[in-house]
Amino acid sequence: MSGKDRIEIFPSRMAQTIMKARLKGAQTGRNLLKKKSDALTLRFRQILKKIIETKMLMGKVMREAAFSLAEAKFTAGDFSTTVIQNVNKAQVKIRAKKDNVAGVTLPVFEHYHEGTDSYELTGLARGGEQLAKLKRNYAKAVELLVELASLQSSFPGLNVLLLISSQSWMRESEKSSTG
Secondary structure: OOHHHOOOOOOOHHHHHHHHHHHHHHHHHHHHHHHHHHHHHHHHHHHHHHHHHHHHHHHHHHHHHHHHHHHHHHHHOOOHHHHHHHOOOOOEEEEEEEEEEOOEEEEEEEEEEOOOOOOOOOOOOOOHHHHHHHHHHHHHHHHHHHHHHHHHHHHHHHHHHHHHHHHHHHHHHHHHHHO
């Protein structure tokens, strides 16, 4: 221990009480930083695992959706002009919320449906079953995209905060082990 790490203090009972209080405060602060770091690490790993799972599932869902589009076009013909003419308002919308993890707010997106399906009768003459399957598959794809966007938007901020929190905790740990 070097001379500059020492605190100049007069040896008395009052000084001892003050130093015990400072030590107790430092230990409490270190424990709080450790808990925060652990909570952020846990959430970071959960988000990373969910991102990987969602990306793997996304490939399958998008492949299935593209194939159902080809099926629907083959069965019902070109229905894109009908869809474009009937669009006036989005049915699927996204709501932004905030999630609190150990005092850190993370953005969370969720989708919701608003309004009725204006394409219920599309494909009634031919290809109705394939069009219903197409809608289901693309609805699932949009749901996964929103979930993936939510996870990926909170990932970088959480990563930075985890590094800062871990570094603070490590500095406090080094101080308490040397002092």
